[in-house]
Amino acid sequence: MSAWARGRALRHSRLQVVLAIAAIGAAVALPVVLVSVGGGVSQHEISELENAGYQISVSASGLHGIANAHRLAGRIDAIASVTAASPVLSIAVDAFVGTGGATPVLAEGVVPGAFSATLGPAESGLFPDPLPLGDPTDLVHYANGTYTGPATYDVMVSTPYEIAAGVHPGEQLDLAATANRSDAVAYNVTGTFGVPPSLLGPTGAFAILVPLSDLQGMTGYAAGASTPVPDAADTIEVAVTGAVATDPAALNQVEAEIQSLVPYYGVSELSQEAQQLEAASGVLTGFYLALSSVGVAVGLMFLALVQLRRVEAERRSIGIRRALGLSGRSIAGGIVADGLGLAALGAIVGVVAGWAIVAALAAWGTSTVQEAATLAIFSPALLGAIVAGILGLSVLASAVATRAALRIEIPEALR
Amino acid sequence: MSGRAGAPTVELRGVERTYGRGSPDEVRALRGIDLTVPAGAFVSVEGPSGCGKTTLLNLLGLLDRPTGGSIEWDGVSVGAGSERERARLRLERVGFIFQRFYLLPTLTARENVELPMRAARVPRAERLRRAADLLDEVGLAGRERAFPHQLSGGEEQRVAVARALANAPGLLLADEPTGELDSTHTAAILDLLERVRTARSATLIVVTHNPTVAARAGRHIAMHDGRIAADRTGA
Numbered sequence: 001m002s003a004w005a006r007g008r009a010l011r012h013s014r015l016q017v018v019l020a021i022a023a024i025g026a027a028v029a030l031p032v033v034l035v036s037v038g039g040g041v042s043q044h045e046i047s048e049l050e051n052a053g054y055q056i057s058v059s060a061s062g063l064h065g066i067a068n069a070h071r072l073a074g075r076i077d078a079i080a081s082v083t084a085a086s087p088v089l090s091i092a093v094d095a096f097v098g099t100g101g102a103t104p105v106l107a108e109g110v111v112p113g114a115f116s117a118t119l120g121p122a123e124s125g126l127f128p129d130p131l132p133l134g135d136p137t138d139l140v141h142y143a144n145g146t147y148t149g150p151a152t153y154d155v156m157v158s159t160p161y162e163i164a165a166g167v168h169p170g171e172q173l174d175l176a177a178t179a180n181r182s183d184a185v186a187y188n189v190t191g192t193f194g195v196p197p198s199l200l201g202p203t204g205a206f207a208i209l210v211p212l213s214d215l216q217g218m219t220g221y222a223a224g225a226s227t228p229v230p231d232a233a234d235t236i237e238v239a240v241t242g243a244v245a246t247d248p249a250a251l252n253q254v255e256a257e258i259q260s261l262v263p264y265y266g267v268s269e270l271s272q273e274a275q276q277l278e279a280a281s282g283v284l285t286g287f288y289l290a291l292s293s294v295g296v297a298v299g300l301m302f303l304a305l306v307q308l309r310r311v312e313a314e315r316r317s318i319g320i321r322r323a324l325g326l327s328g329r330s331i332a333g334g335i336v337a338d339g340l341g342l343a344a345l346g347a348i349v350g351v352v353a354g355w356a357i358v359a360a361l362a363a364w365g366t367s368t369v370q371e372a373a374t375l376a377i378f379s380p381a382l383l384g385a386i387v388a389g390i391l392g393l394s395v396l397a398s399a400v401a402t403r404a405a406l407r408i409e410i411p412e413a414l415r
Numbered sequence: 416m417s418g419r420a421g422a423p424t425v426e427l428r429g430v431e432r433t434y435g436r437g438s439p440d441e442v443r444a445l446r447g448i449d450l451t452v453p454a455g456a457f458v459s460v461e462g463p464s465g466c467g468k469t470t471l472l473n474l475l476g477l478l479d480r481p482t483g484g485s486i487e488w489d490g491v492s493v494g495a496g497s498e499r500e501r502a503r504l505r506l507e508r509v510g511f512i513f514q515r516f517y518l519l520p521t522l523t524a525r526e527n528v529e530l531p532m533r534a535a536r537v538p539r540a541e542r543l544r545r546a547a548d549l550l551d552e553v554g555l556a557g558r559e560r561a562f563p564h565q566l567s568g569g570e571e572q573r574v575a576v577a578r579a580l581a582n583a584p585g586l587l588l589a590d591e592p593t594g595e596l597d598s599t600h601t602a603a604i605l606d607l608l609e610r611v612r613t614a615r616s617a618t619l620i621v622v623t624h625n626p627t628v629a630a631r632a633g634r635h636i637a638m639h640d641g642r643i644a645a646d647r648t649g650a
Contacts, residue, residue, distance in 0.1 A: 009521040320517045323478055324578070325506025326534045327499060410478045411470075414517065 027299030028350020042281030109215030126194030319413025343394030431483030510579030
């Protein structure tokens, strides 16, 4: 039977056909949404890692666990091929604007010059260069571990925070490690910085940047017998020269040199982290597909039932065809072709519906959902694999109806 | 246009057909039928309802399998062949005409006639030409695109005849072919079947209650209670 005639036959069971297509469509839309959004977010994070301005990261277990960060950064900086080593300490502090109460804000303590040198291409445009945070080396206040030098009391605020708190360059912002205003120290707002697109937008957006030694001093991570970790940092981000950055063997060697300086800290290349993230992304994709398989199974069962119902309704037509001499293979081929047609239409509906859902989330979702949906990637290869999988499984779903059709006794069907 | 393998000589030897064998509802539809139909014959099968006429026709056309005895075409056993082989024989050598026409409702007249040729892998151009010729031959030129529900009973039966002739079969089997037609249409269909049989040297076996139809046959088989009660030759 021609495709045209087959379509005509399907019109006779319009409701069943529409329901089967809807069931398959719903089954396909779910993995399309999960895989495209999940894959997009993972890809974005991997891209962020790959485009970071630093290639090696030093980290320690525990809270703010890197000790002697200024000195260690200096030693790493002294390694040939290293262009900058930027220690970073991230701690939530309290800010007081005007006569208002305390508001928590994420403070990043950095060495201004090193921080600028380790910014990636996406971030560098968001920060002024040089950073208006006084001493670019942060060594004056640090004063060789004594913290006796003059502090700059300079602070930069993110543009979302500037707008939300109403603090602008040239004004004063009081900062303290606790919510007690009497502990607060007055800082001069010397500039602003933009916030890169991130799924952590609402948290990262309300951030300030201060010299590392200032933050250490404010939070008790500077020096002295009572400090939990003297001269603390969370990570040291290390940038290398261009030639080394693109040569895995040379990068491994630099990593090994740094590791020999700090055998008790973790040293990792961002490319490794990207690979790990990619592997995790693969596992997640598999998980999404496994999760979606429930919906797919229900959709295919529905298709099988619709096909079986159609065979029951068309017993006589099938009997006539077989009486005329059409082979069992031809009858089976017709049923499978119908199943494939319905599954293909359902898959198209599912892909379009998935795309529409993602577009709707990007337009009207909550902020994080909206941002995640914006990052969605509709990979033709992956969508093709999903559709091919559905088509393959539809053949299995048609098998039940095919078996029933081939068991029809011709004389009985023609009675 | 003659049959690909010509009209077969059909031989039934001790053919039995029992439904629900061994069950309390067992029905012995045919009991030891011995029958030889030479190639090119026009045979009518008559008898009261439930005497086994349609069962006999189904066995002759390989739609059903006997539960005993043998069926041979030209000396070759066909009764117990594989379903695939029997489907091939039905496609290439048998033309069925059913009482209730049994056209496929979703296909046009031309597509219904094309169906057996499509299954026999006749090239499209040849298929279209033959379908047009056959519909012309049964007087339905210009009605190719009509669906069964748009045709009268007589037209539907003529499409069914054209479909039965599509692969130029040697054995034409008709089950009450005029059962749902008025006398005018009955005569027209009988004329057509006779003309086709003569032109193609085909064997025609017609199951009928209608004396007008039976009168046209050269041999008359009367059945009763699953047995051949009488077998006479002549109009």
